[in-house]
Amino acid sequence: MPHFDLAAVLTDEFRGWLLQGLLLSLELMATTWLLAVPLATFTALCRLSSLAPARWLGFVLVEGIRNIPLLVQLLFWYFAVPELLPESVRAWLYEHNAEFICAAGGLTLYTSAFMAEDIRSGIRAVPITQLEAARALGFSFLASMRRIVLPQAIRIIVPPLISQSLNLWKNTSVATVIGTAELMYQAQRVETASFRGVETFTLTTVAYLSVSLTITALAVWFQRRFPVRTA
């Protein structure tokens, strides 16, 4: 084996590929996060609803998605789902970076299923009497959630939500299998062109780890700054 030489994978060309990959990974995480949090909140509220059909919808969403491997889901979203779409939608998708859109779509559903459970357990951690009191005072279900329960639940929800964001960051790497040019994809390109697997994946590891540790630090900070207050 040739000796370890980081400079070999830091030429202008390779560095450019790796940076492009890192940037796209971050974009993929940001897009997915912004879509997944509202979807997860919706799913959690469905599961807590007093309406049976809504509870069933929430249950199917969470259990259906959580129990299928992400790799399978992404391949499904890229190779199968577009074939089921109407011709015009499909043509539009293929004109607009289908690799990124399918990855973001698949990751959003996958991440939201896990986030929904964290949100649901956070809401359930607020004593039910709070909701009952709000309802007794004449607040509607949604209004009591928004004004009474969620503000208390948020301190409980955020730490596990940050930990799901960390999982999301790591999961973006799976998108390489559907040709999304994120960090892993570009790392494999650099490895193929440079024959420097050890150096390439050392750099890639450092890149993933830096972002992961930043997210972890954010979680630690939040827990210190906003500790859970019991009602």
Added chain:
Amino acid sequence: MKSLLNVSHWAAQLCVALAGLISVQSAAADQLADIRQKGELVCGVLGTDEPMSFIDPKTRSLVGYDVDLCAAVAKKIGVTPKPKQLAVAARIPELQQGRVDILAATLTHTKEREAVVDFSLNVFVTGQKVMVRRDSGITKVAQLAGKKVVTVKGGTQEPNMRKAVPTVDVVTFETAPQAFVALQQRKAAGFVNDEVSLLDAFGKLGDAQKDYVVLPDSISVEAIALGLRKGEPALKTLVNDALRELEQSGQAQQLFFKWFGPTSRLKYRTRSFKIDSDRI
């Protein structure tokens, strides 16, 4: 005191054992002797690249041109051939790290790769081409400028395509069949691969062949060879001897027609190369 002595004795033994292990690893200078000792030749093959190497649906075992070459080399050494399936991108790392003995994995002999692996005589020569859908109206490789093409990760297809058409957008997948599906689903304008694999895929289309065209101009000519770890002259000599014998006995010709001839999907009538040089 006694127990302490025991512990130190035990630790010393462990150190000796570890040192022994390390020295065995570094003493393994001659790979050929190792292969003879373990009695098998582990050949890295793709298994997703019909007819070079693929899984026979009836027997569920790996077969193909590359697998037969592996068997011929193993026979020459006097050991059992053992094909092992690899991803395109994992070929050279697996060879370097000693998880396979040789590569019979549709590996193109390139100047760049010479820095990290040794090559046998060329065992196959093929061009790389592009398949497009007929209704795209594309008839020349140059017309792919600014369009999206798909291929397999980790091979020479991507760099060759970018060299041929610098403005092309290349998207890669883990296996060539996945890339082919992407073309069929209209996710890209073209599918790049070695000509033999491309013609084989085309052959499998059956009635749908009328909807696809393999563009006539090649983006490169690929000399395919077996890959060997660097600095193993004894093994390299033996592998090349085995290949030369195949050529001289006419078996190489038979192998070619078995996998690429008129009775195969590829229907080649003539063989345009001989296994006699490692020039690229």
